[in-house]
Amino acid sequence: MNTFKVGDVIRKTRLGLKITQEQLSDGICSVGSLSKIENNLQVPTKANFDALMQRMGKTGDIYYSFVSERDFDIQEMKHRITLFMSVRQYEEARKILMEFEKLVDKKEVLNIQFILYIKAIIDKNNGESLEHVLDLFLQAIKITIPNFNVNRLSNYLLTDEDIMIINNIALAYYNLDNKEEAIKLMYELIDYIEDRYIDTKSKVEKLPLILYNLSKWLGLEKRYEEAIDICNKGVEVCNKHGKLRCYGEIIYNKGYNLYELDRREESIDCIKQAYYIFLAQQNTEYASNVVAFAKENLNLNLEL
Structure with a gap:
């Protein structure tokens, strides 16, 4: 069986995608460091290896098995932080x-x-101002994309972390009443993930949340047909890949938008589906919201 060092994996993947060393390394490491890594003269940290592979639409998990003790400690702490945040x-x-x-x-x-x-994210949930939170997100994205511009998303190579930061930048824009900019940014982010991402695992972990956020905003802006199209895309992704994250929320959003278009029977079908999904997930908060909406708007009695 052929085996490759991590430098070989990065070089072969980069050349296959016709990406330059300058494009790939920008904001992560120097071109000189990437050259040494590709020639197996330098071993990247786990974080750097993952980021380089993610920019090329790949996951690094299946390649990178050996890390230093310090690297392991860092990854373990990041995992614990992420777990508590979730x-x-x-x-x-x-x-x-x-x-x-x-x-x-x-x-x-x-x-x-x-x-x-x-x-x-912590500051946002502790009640800090949205302007302060947005500034932190912008600081974060400019570390890996120093010339970040919301109108040039397709020009960048994004890591998984970049995608989630940009999702939160869009959320901050929307909550600061910069709604058109937020919606435009979400559409660009969806296009990027669909067009540039090769790794299916990373794609299906991120798309449902982004599609859910966008469908909610479009509904609130009375762009109901657009919202339903986005919901349908979200349902398709979840069904195709067996993902339940945001599944109920997306179907509920679809039901809401169908109701606003006076498509009552279709709306009832979606509301019932969302209700049973939330019950199965033991998500009583969202199930309660569905029950209230069904009773108030559809004269439909559902029980918790």
Whole structure:
């Protein structure tokens, strides 16, 4: 069986996609460092390897098995922080983040980006101003994309972290009443993921959330037909890949937009589907919202 060093994997992937060393390394490491990595004269950190592979639409997990003890500790702390964030235990995440900051070198740009990204989310949930939160997100994205411009998204090579940061930048724009800019940015982000991402795993982990956010905004802006199209795309992605993240929310959004277009029977079908999905997920908060909407707008009695 053929085996390749990580430098070989990066070089072969980059050349296959006709990406220059300058394009790939920008914001992550120097061109000189990338050249050494590709020639197996330097071993990248796990974070740098993942970021380089993600920019090329690949996951690095299947290639990179050997890391230093310090690298392992850093990845373990990032995993714990992310886990606490996913269950909204922000104070626990903040405590670990403080320890993480002490461990990280200021030259480790991807780890600095991660710190800014997590701080922004924690600050947002602690009631800090949206302007402050947006500034942190912009600081974070400009670490890997120094010339970041919301109107030039297709020109960049994005990592997984970049995509989630841009998603949050769009959220901040929308909440700051810059709604058209937010919607435009979401459309560009969806186009990027669909056109540039090769790795299916990364694609299906991110698309449902982004499609959900966009469908919600379009509905609130009374762009109901557009919203339904986005919902249909979200349902298709979830069904095709067996992903339940945002599945119920997307179907609920579709039901709402169908209701606004007086397509009552179709709306009822979607509302019932969303209701049963939330019940199966034991998501009583969202199930309660569906029950209230069904009773108030569709004269439909659902029980918790």
